[in-house]
Structures are given as structure tokens and as C-alpha cells.
Amino acid sequence: MAARAGTRSSALRSPAQIPTRAAASADVPGVLRTTRIPLLDPSPAVPGGFTPKAFVGEVVPFSVVSFREGHDVIGVHVRLTSPSGEESLHRLRARTDGTDTWTADIALDEQGVWRYRFEAFSDDFATWAHAAEVKVAAGVDIPVMAALGAELLTGAAAEKDRPAAQRKRLLTDAAALAEGDAATTSALATDAGLAQIFRDRPIATLRSATDDHVLHVDRVAAGVGAWYEFFPRSEGAKRMKDGTVKSGTFRTAAKRLPDVAAMGFDVIYLVPVHPIGTTNRKGRNNTLTAEDGDPGSPYAIGAAEGGHDALHPDLGTAQDFRAFIRAAQKEGLEVALDLALQASPDHPWVRDHPEWFTTLPDGTIAYAENPPKKYQDIYPLNFDNDPEGIAAEMLRVVQHWVAQGVKIFRVDNPHTKPLQFWEWLIRTVNAADPDVLFLAEAFTRPAVMRALAAVGFQQSYSYFTWRNTKAELEEFLTSISHDTAVYMRPNLFVNTHDILTEYLQFGGRAAYRIRACIAATAGPVYGVYAGYELFENVARPGSEENIDNEKYEYKFRDWHGAEARGESLAPLLRRLNTIRAAHPALRQLRNFSVHWSDDDAVLVYSKHLAAAFTGTGRPDTIIVVANVDPHSVRETTVHLDTTRWGIPLGESFEVEDLLTGAVWTWSDHNYVRLDAFTEPVHILKVRERS
């Protein structure tokens, strides 16, 4: 397997021959931290030394700061070793911003642990060519420059691993230079063929290299996907004549899968499917007492029927569950399970392992609490009581479901468990099966959210739902795409069963459209919770949560009826996922960039992927223009830095709205009119210029 990049040169010497930085610490006496040509701030790197992440096909910016004293030219490479052991060498380009930063964009195409090291060298031919060119032009030192050139080419011709034809040419040129005349010197200093020979295989001295660094490349689903969350018990649930409800099952829920797949989703995520406790079971709308027939929160896990490795008997058998997974696979959907590491008072753990909980002086087990508040349907695990025993059990639970075919876990509230536990669990699970992915639901302080990502979570919920204004979105989307993308991959859920933001509550249907368009295009992973299509926007008063929350009851939804009445967002979701499938630029995280408009509610951004990475040989460029005020019509001018995708400022080009099919001629300044009620967002494809 080879990495794909714009430029690649043939082999330099093997790493073993290159002097490297010999120590990680400045305090080893006599060992220097710097190499002959300095190579500083190698990236991708994660602050604190955690392992950087990428996913298969992700375009990763490699960069290093390198320079040397004086005016001689240097070259910089990055040497990659793929998980299967294949080496490749990629030339970096110096940025022109005076920062001495060298960069190369490289897409990695194999899952696993890659190694990389940067190598710098004095580029003796380029140094000579530059000096010879300007000195001949100035009429100084011509014989000396000719002689230096002859010496250099003669030396290169003696390098045994150069092809014979090349060596012959170099000797011919060296002989010509030995004549010492200005015309020959100038001609060879600027000869494209000679430059190419030395670009591919430089005359490289003062070779320097960094230590080896590592980069974990996950499977594509770690970084790209459209998620759909649902409660299987609601799908196919029936209200009986006596007023009771017959729960949906894995078999009835599976009937919903073709619709979800037809909308273009990749992952079907199920809230917990385990037995639910009855002690202190919560009633509808989070009331303290359940009534007969209330199904309880699926997060109050564990009952007489079993715990985290069991299935709720209402949903079906293990066989039914496996059939559900197969049905999903048939539709191209991968199943994600919820991993909520807590117990109802009825969980078998409470009986078999009371030492895993906190026992109070009165002999009772401590409920989850935020003093003085208590959550009496939940016992939290105490990870400091028998940590090895608890860790082993959690590993067993995960591996149980992995054995059933589940490779994605949405982890509930990971920030309420020790960080160290997650580092251990994810590493241990991935050592056996690197395909297993964990999504962190940590709606918490930034340092904690980021630390969870740094120690191993492959995806993270984020603050997306609470970033709604233009200014907020510009800052937020830029931050997740650039500042933290090397270790944190945000999954832009538009809503969850726990989160119904004020923006959605009060923004009407336009708000639902706007948020779906932004989530599906601004990042490569996004998700919706079932019901989003139906604009379910009534909250429990004073909360940011749906009224009649599905956590505590069954929901009955008329998907097809709503769509037939034109009251469903499903057609838009279908369209968005189709656009995502057709446009590789939308399946990248780090290519997000903000542009501008004169209106404080019109957000503008682009996603661009260079031709080298699209697989089609053509670049892919998407411009999104969104009116984020769901209550208004906005007319304004959009300002684009078209140079980011290689179009000079002022030049015109065609754009096609992928939502409506409209085609316009645009340039760097463009009029837009976005009516929140009819057409709040443009998703524009830049058509290639002929």
C-alpha cells in the first residue's frame, strides 16, 4: 500500500544512514536535541504527546519547521512507513509566509499504525544553480561557478545508484561546464531536465532526520458517516385496545431500516437494548414514579433478566438481534450500540458484585448524585473499588457485543468515569480488533472533552447543537476542523433524545432545514435522532429536551404519512446524503474554510479537495451559503477567496446549487438571496472551467 500525494520522489538513503536526533530529553549530557539542519515542531502531533489520528482516505497535513544558516537551499522530505511496512518518501514545500514551515498534504490509504519521520538535507544542486544563475547574470565568478558545477555533477555521476543513462548525461554536462563559459553555465543552471534529475534524487548533504513518530489511521467509518439514532422499542410498537402498548421488537424495528438506508444513512444507532430496572423506575417526562405500562428509561440498565450483556425480553432474543444486524448490513447500515456503564438497583452486578458500588455507613448503596440532587434509578459504579474486576467486566461486555457483530459503541457520559479507564479499555479492545470505534458523549468542559478524544475515543459529540449564530459557527467549525482535528473528530449530531435546543424549539421548520444542511456539509460525520424528520420541536417546559421524551415512553410516528403530506424532512436528508456520497470534499474534516458575507446571519464556507485526492482526477469544491436566521429573508453579497481552490480573484466560474439544480455564474463577489422559509441554504458545486 502506498500513500497518495502530489509529489513523490524515489529513494533517498535508508534511514539507518541518516543521523537522527538521538534523545527525547535535553538533559542527557552530551546529547543534542537539534540536528545539523534543524527539524522542529513535527506535525501531525497532539499536545501532550498523545497519538495523532487520521482515517483511511483523510488528507493529512504533514509539516515541520526547518531552515539552515546562510543562503544555501535545503530540501525536506517526510518518510512514511505504512502498517504493512512499505516505505515512501514525499517532498515537502516551503510555505511562503516566512515561518520556515514545510508542508505536504498526504492521504493515507491503509488502516493501522503508520510511522513518519522528517528528513532535511542541503540541496547542493539547487544552491549551485541559484548562485550560478545570478552570478552569470551579474558577470561575476563565472569560471569558479562553472568549475563548482562540473565538480558537483561529476560527484553525482559517481553515485552508484543513479541510472546509467543519467550518469552519462551528468558526465557530459560536467565536461561542458569544465570549459568554463558563461553561456553553458547559465544554460545548465536553468536546465529543466537537470533540475528534474536532482529534484527526484537530490545531491543531498548534511542529512538530518527526526525521530520516528506514529500516526493511527482508523477505518473510514471513524471519520466519515451519517448516523441515525432510534429507539427500537418504538418502531412497530402498537397501542392495544385496552390502552396498553405492545413494544416494538428487533423484528418490527428492522422494517424501518430500508427507509433509513434510503435516506442515505450509514450508521443506525440504538439506545440501550438491555433489560430495564423496575426499582425507582422513572415515569413519563422524567417523573419519579412510573405508572403501569411505562417502559422505563433504557439507561436504567439491569433487571432480573440480566445486565449489560443481556437483551430486553420485549425486544427479542439474541437470534432476533443478530437478525437485525444482518438486516442492517443488507441495507448498507452498520449498527452502533449504546454503552452506558451504570446499573439500575436491579442489575445482577448489584447482587454479585456489591463491592463495585459505594456502600454507605447505613449499609445502602449510594445513588448517582450531584449533592443534594439524587438520581434514584441509577447506581454509579465506583471504579476505585476493585478496578481490575470492573475493568475486566467492562471489557467482557464490549467483547460480547463485538462478537455479536457490533463494531461501534456510542458511550454514554464517559466523563463520569475515570479517563484512565477509557484509555485502557479502548486500547485493549482495539489491540484485538482495530475496527471497533467509540463515540464519546461528553457534553462537558472543553479540557475533559478533549482529553477523552486524546486518550482514544475515535469520535466525539461536541458543542455543535449549541453553536447557532454565524459568529459562533465560524469559530466553532474552524476550531474543530483545524485546532483539534488531529485527535478529535466531532460527530455533528443535530439533535439527540436528550437535546432539543432553543434554536430548534423556536426556529420552526426552517431551523431544522438549516441545521441539517450545515451538519451534513461542514463536517464528515453527522447524525440525527429519529423524529428530526418530523420537526418534533416541543420541549418539556423550561428544558432543552423533548416533551414526552422517548426515554420514558413509546413514540408512534407516521413516517410515510408525513412524507406524503409534504411534512417530512426525509427528502432533504436523502438529498444531503446523496450530495455527501457524490462529493469527496464533504468527506474530509480538515478542509473546512470560512469565507465572508456582509450579513451577520449569512454564513459562508467552502470545502475543497485537490484533484490528487478525489479519485476522479478533478478537484472537488463545494461552497455553502447559509442564512442561519430561521425567521428572515436575507439579501447580501458573498465574498470568496477563490484562490483557495485555485481560481484567481476576479475570474468567473459556474456554480450549480446541488439542492435546486440552479446554475449561476459567480466570481469572488456574489449576490445572494436566502429565504429561510423556502430556500435557506445554497450548497454549490464549483463547476470546472473548460
Place this chain on the structure above:
Amino acid sequence: MAARAGTRSSALRSPAQIPTRAAASADVPGVLRTTRIPLLDPSPAVPGGFTPKAFVGEVVPFSVVSFREGHDVIGVHVRLTSPSGEESLHRLRARTDGTDTWTADIALDEQGVWRYRFEAFSDDFATWAHAAEVKVAAGVDIPVMAALGAELLTGAAAEKDRPAAQRKRLLTDAAALAEGDAATTSALATDAGLAQIFRDRPIATLRSATDDHVLHVDRVAAGVGAWYEFFPRSEGAKRMKDGTVKSGTFRTAAKRLPDVAAMGFDVIYLVPVHPIGTTNRKGRNNTLTAEDGDPGSPYAIGAAEGGHDALHPDLGTAQDFRAFIRAAQKEGLEVALDLALQASPDHPWVRDHPEWFTTLPDGTIAYAENPPKKYQDIYPLNFDNDPEGIAAEMLRVVQHWVAQGVKIFRVDNPHTKPLQFWEWLIRTVNAADPDVLFLAEAFTRPAVMRALAAVGFQQSYSYFTWRNTKAELEEFLTSISHDTAVYMRPNLFVNTHDILTEYLQFGGRAAYRIRACIAATAGPVYGVYAGYELFENVARPGSEENIDNEKYEYKFRDWHGAEARGESLAPLLRRLNTIRAAHPALRQLRNFSVHWSDDDAVLVYSKHLAAAFTGTGRPDTIIVVANVDPHSVRETTVHLDTTRWGIPLGESFEVEDLLTGAVWTWSDHNYVRLDAFTEPVHILKVRERS
């Protein structure tokens, strides 16, 4: 509830007993990067892993990101080990900004290598006290909280290393709690004495610690000082009747020292004092041919009389030089020498070590050049020819002068020599004598300037001379004080023999006053080049360099006459250095902070030092308000965040202008009038409130 969890003990265990992060790499199988309570981003730290710096008496912000799952209270310490092996433990405070960052400001009082590690623990008493307080108030769980408290105090009383009186008190309180009543529980949960006992010696569980980190603490002069640069040959030079000039000598130059000392300077820096080559000697104003009597540039080092270890015969003998050093010491001045590692064609190195230079195919030695430009009075060393030989000779040169009593070197153009060479040289010199300091004159790209500081230079020239507008100064001074202060100490020279900025050329005398006031107060190290007092502001046309540059000729200056005529800046410099000596806040780098004014030329900043660090028991706060437009009178309102030095917004306080003695009553919004021609800057001392 962690009260029962894990192990507990009294006073913090010794480091050896605390589980640390065991590996620097995430890729050691089975070894976790995170501790039970995470400790992330420890600081002071330098990007790239270079060693952080401080100077004796510098207030260093220590910080670490630490948090734990759930609501239990944690505590964080930093454990310092001084160069002489003494351990101390300092409690950190959590910032209130939601970043989970813990900080402590600590002044280090011993030169050498300090070690530090952060330690976090679950603070079981604080957790109990908080829960007990709110639960008693809410009327829930009172017996349980009382019992938990009794258990906790009983356990603490059993810790053998607590004082007997304390243990007795804890047992008494435990017995009272065992009664289980609300009043006792509430009272003990909020008891100040009990809180203090556990603040000093917490009931600490889940102990976690970082690895050891190091911090180099240099002597004070590395971070604090006022520098004065001069050409000793000019001081006491005499124009003879025949028109020739008789050079000044170390003995005549020493006569200037009392004046320099009286102005309050700490360091007297001499441009190179070595023999000067005659081959291709530069004439006045950098002309290519010298005339008879032109002394040549002291940077064209080396002649028949010797090289870098020799003294120019015009200046005197080794004995004269040592006498100069003694005379300086007597005046409280330390001598700094120039270290310019290059050779005139007449340098003994050229004869004895032609291999240290670059020999061209025509047998000549290559001049310094930037093709096609050449500098024909200079041969650059080629550090890649015999690197060990060159390195040994440079070390010998430095050690030669160290043996003469020189402990400060101003290094000319370090960015034209290999970075690695400096890392090696400085480390090697400092291993033998940690008092030796190197100032990097690297007016080059930011990455290179910063790398030189990171590898060891104790001080750096910076872009200060080119940062003249309010906006530029706000950004620049903030950056040097915070972003890079952990490894780069800028020396704010207002001018040098090579730099006469347009601001000084065209800003009149006001410009000289403004720049001196800012340089002397914004950073703890600054400098002037002789002649600044005389407002020498005429440049060679088209250049940023003095006309009739002292590099190529003798200068005759009438210091006392100018001062007698009221045409000297010496009184202001004297005043500024007196203010610096009286105010420890001005002798710190990291305490710079920007405030605001409504005028785009009125710069406002403060330097504050808390009472704990001033040595007087009182805080020291200086506010500087500067009109940086040297051509105008500005009236405006200054806006201060007085909370930075502990004064609530809106409260009034007295300020005293340390330049004029004027006293005003100020608060957070204040009128100022700054006339560039008479009084461009206020340097205000905040008087303590009574």
C-alpha cells in the same frame, strides 16, 4: 461518593511512592499515558521539549490541567526540588474560567537546575464538607453524612505523622459526629480550623503525579539589566594636529565608566576589541576602500597581531583590559564582549586552518556573500569542514575571555552559524560555568530567532526597534511577555550601532524619550547604544543606520557639554534606571499586561507584582501611559482593569508619576493629556490604599 474509596494516608507520600506516568510514549504496550487523576499540559514547558528557563527571583507561573470524573473535590500540588536538593510543596488554585487549569505563581531563589512534578489527589475532606453542608441544608442523608465524617476524621487521626494535638482534636470531632445530629455535622463541615488542618495536610486519595520536569534557573543578570553599548576606541580618541586620530584605549574608555554607572546601567557592552584586518578594509560609511587612518570595522576580526583571543594593540594590553574590567566592577558594571565568529582575510586562522573556510576551485577562499553580493572584508567559517576542530577553537576563545573575567557575550549574527553548534557551545560553556550568558543578535525570521533562544541563548535581541505603533507594541509586548517568555528573554535595545529606525530618524527628541521609557519599563532587560543620549538621529541616506557609522570611524562626543546645555537624554535614563531599581515589578518579564485608551496612539500597560514577591510585604504596581506618536499632543481616557492588582472596578486610588512627582486620584477610567514635546509618558506608581 469517594469517601470510602481507595487507600488514604496523611502527609503526601514521597515521590517514589506515588504512581507516575511511566512512559513518554503512547506506544509502549500496556503502559498508559494518563494517571488516575489526569495531569495534562504541565507548564512551564517549551514547545518541542526544550528546557524552560527562569532567572533567580523571577515569578514563574506553574500550571497543569487536572480534573476528575464526577463531583468530588481534587487538590493539586507542585513539588519542587531545588538545585541543592531541597524539596518544597506548593498548592495550586483552580482557575475559575472552566478550563480545568490549576496554577501557582512561584519565585525561584536559587540558580541551577530545578525539578518539578505535579501531584493531584482526591481531597476527601473537602468532598465530604461540601456534600455535608448542602445535604444538611437540604435535610437529606444527615445520619449518613455524619457517619461518613466520623469515619473520615477517625482515619485521619490514625495517621501517625499528624501532630498529637491535631490527632486529639480529630478524635474529639469524630466522636461528636458519631452522635449524628445535623447541627454538629453542619458546624464541622464549615469549621475553619478543621478546613485549615486538611488544607495543610489533606486526606489525599487517588494520588497521581506527573514525571519529573526540569527548569533552568539562571542568575539574575540573564533576565534583568540595563545595557550600555560603546566603542572603547572612541572614548578618549583625540584628533591630532596633523588630522590623524589617536585611538581611545581601555584606559581612556574606563574614564567613561563612572558616567555610565551614574546613569544606572548594569552592563557595559563592548563591540569587538580584537585586531582588525587590513585586507579589503572598509572605509567610512561602508565604502569599499579605506583611507589612511580609517580604523576599519571591528567586526573584520584578525590581523597579524592576532585573532579572537587577541586585543587590538591600539586599545591596550591584556593588563589594560583586565584593569578595565576591574574599573567596571568597581562601578557596579559587568562587561559584555562581542562574539563575532568570522575572520578578516588577515586572521591567523586563515593561515593556520585554511580548512575551516571554503576553498573555491580557483584556490581562493570564498568571501561572505548573498549571491551576487559579496562582503570582501570577511571570510565566513565553514562549520561543516572540520566541525570538531572549529568547535574546539570557538570553545577555547570563549573560555579565554571567561578566564579574563568576562561572563557575558553578545553574539553577532548567530543565525549565520549552525543552530546545533550553539546548542553545543552554550551547554558546554555553562557546564563549566553556569554564570556565562549569551545574547543572540538574530534579527531574522521568527522561527530562527525562537529556535536560538530555545537551544540555549539566555537573551535575544528582538523586533522591538521595529514595533512603534500602539497596535504593534500591544501585540509585541504581550507576545514576548507571555507566549515565548518561558524560553526567550528579549533584550529591548532602543538602538544599536547597526539600527537607527525611521521612527527615531524622523520622530525628533520625543521619539527618543518615548522609546527609552517603554524599553525601560515594558521589559526587565533593555539597552542603549552610546549616542542615544545625544539624539544622534541622522541616517546614511536610504538606510536604517547612522551616517558616519562608528563601525568605520572614531566618534567624538561631548557628553558633559550636551548635558550642561540641556541637550542630553542622560537625566531621563538616570531617572528610568532609578525607577527600575526601586520597583521590583519592573524587573519581571511575565507580568506585563495591556490596558486600554480611546486614542489610537496612547498605549497603556501595567506591571504588577504581588506582595508575596516584592520583598517589602507590599505589592508593587506600575502603570505606564505612553503617547507613541512623537508629533502630537493627545488627550484621551485611559481604561484600566484595576482588578489585576486587586482594586475593585470603580474604586479610586492615588497614583504618583515617577517622572514628574505629580500625584492624581485615579480609578478605572481616567483622563490623560500627553504632550509628545514635553511629557509624552506617565510612569505611575499605584500608592497603597490606607
